[in-house]
Amino acid sequence: MRYSKRTDDIIDSFIMKLISVSKEKGMISFATGLPDGRLFDTEGIAKAAADVLHDNPKEVLQYSTLKGITPLREKIAARCRTEMNFNVSAENILITNGSQECFDLIGKMFLDKGDGMVVDDPGYLGALQSFSLYGPKFIGVPMNEDGPDTAKLAEALKQHPKLYYSIPNHQNPSGFSYSLEKRKEVAEMISGSDCMMAEDDAYGELGYDGRIGPPVRSMADNVILTGSYSKIISPGMRIGWMIVPDEMVEMTMKCIESSSLHANSFSQCIMDRFLENLDFNKYIKGLRKEYKRKRDLMLDLLDDHLPPELTWNRPSGGMFIWLRTPEGTDAMRFFDSALKNKIVVMPGRPFHVNGGENTIRLNFATANDEDIKEGVKRLAKAYDGLF
Ligand SMILES: Cc1ncc(COP(=O)(O)O)c(C=O)c1O
Known part of the structure; x- marks a missing residue:
């Protein structure tokens, strides 16, 4: 195809690929940036x-x-x-x-x-x-x-x-x-x-x-x-x-x-x-409360199940937790092992201009509570013995 030179520069996006992987049967996804559909009015x-x-x-x-x-x-x-x-x-x-x-x-x-x-x-x-x-x-x-x-x-x-x-x-x-x-x-x-x-x-x-x-x-x-x-x-x-x-x-x-x-x-x-027709402030308060609850749920589970060499932050809003594997390790291996365990996460490297090999993004907004609980267990299993 005689595409323009401009198209040579487009960087690959992992995101759309992961959306389709996430839909595979039995898969749990913490990978995408989707809001919780259960909260749509x-x-x-x-x-x-x-x-x-x-x-x-x-x-x-x-x-x-x-x-x-x-x-x-x-x-x-x-x-x-x-x-x-x-x-x-x-x-x-x-x-x-x-x-x-x-x-x-x-x-x-x-x-x-x-x-x-x-x-x-x-x-x-x-x-x-x-x-x-x-x-x-x-x-x-x-x-x-x-x-x-x-x-x-x-x-x-x-x-x-x-x-x-x-x-x-x-x-x-x-x-x-x-x-x-x-x-x-x-x-x-x-x-x-x-x-x-x-x-x-x-x-x-x-x-x-x-x-x-x-x-x-x-x-x-x-x-x-x-x-x-x-x-x-x-x-x-x-x-x-x-x-x-x-x-x-x-x-x-x-x-x-x-x-x-x-x-x-x-x-x-x-x-x-x-x-x-909406009381916007009341509506937004409800969303904030629910996402905060899901953040806390995931953070508690990460505390309970993941080993101490993995670290993460406590976001004050939004939908993501940033997980780090030990310095010098390649989180892509964690991503691959997670996929085998039917849990999709988003590797952090593609979000970087420089470095980021040991990072992973976790979305706690999209999955339901049961999947968050099961997904974190699968993550722990995927990590076990990896590095
Ligand atoms: C930081 C950020 N900006 C912008 C967008 C694009 O969102 P939309 O085009 O749906 O407004 C997204 C979507 O994930 C995002 O995470």
Whole structure:
């Protein structure tokens, strides 16, 4: 096939492959980033869909506005004001087909082949894959339990990268979050640079005790903030958004128009009606409580069943635990042995620019309690005698 040269640069994603392995009979999966389907409000969404089709069928089934429907953008702007401590006009908010589309749009707008791009190390593989299509030179900055290594970030910024992509809240894959000090430090460094930050807030609403800190966007202007309803309402509806600085609005609109005309407006109308009918704060409290409970369940089981040379963190939100096998060991072997024991985990290496051989990502959100209990036992068996 005479594919473009650009396609040579796309990095492989393990994730989609693992989704199909996870569906094999008898398999338990801690591998993917899927939210718990049992928490979808299927009745509420069905009612919202029926209502919008009944009330406004011609409008909701028609082409729509490029930026996305106004009431939904206004709801996102209101949430920024009340929860994130910054004022944004709905005019700066553009709805996308999931926040994944934001990464493609951002790459398209900013990256030429060979441009420097700073990323968390480890960082979200799906975004790295999306950006890789534009051929940047990735510069990894170690992501620690309290946020990025800012000395390394300062060094990286000296190379005049075009973009810095980072996830300050309950990061995928590690579950790590920036401390308040790191948020301030990063905001100051980015403000004084010619680098645009893409701040991914996919898990920000899933802080178990509420939002863990203000977005970097609230402290610096050259930041694009991306968000999504995928992890809190439904990933299948494919609704994400990006909040862009004033001077980027026109260019972002051009890029959206050229790639999709606009995000799925039927989905947007259903989402907007669903939110209209919902006590959002109460709803989100319920989700946080349930994910916290599942985190605790998995952490207790890991404590009970895994040997002390394995270590892991205690995330304050989101869906992931970051497991480390001893320094110098190859966690791919653990992954292989786990598969043989019918438990799928996600090796940490593909999330890294450098290193990460001894890391594994565990998702505690998707599986039910019984599978979490059985899955951790299988993990312990898979690890036994391996190194
Ligand atoms: C950190 C992060 N950002 C963005 C996404 C993309 O989500 P969506 O396109 O469904 O909004 C994901 C999905 O797993 C994610 O983990």
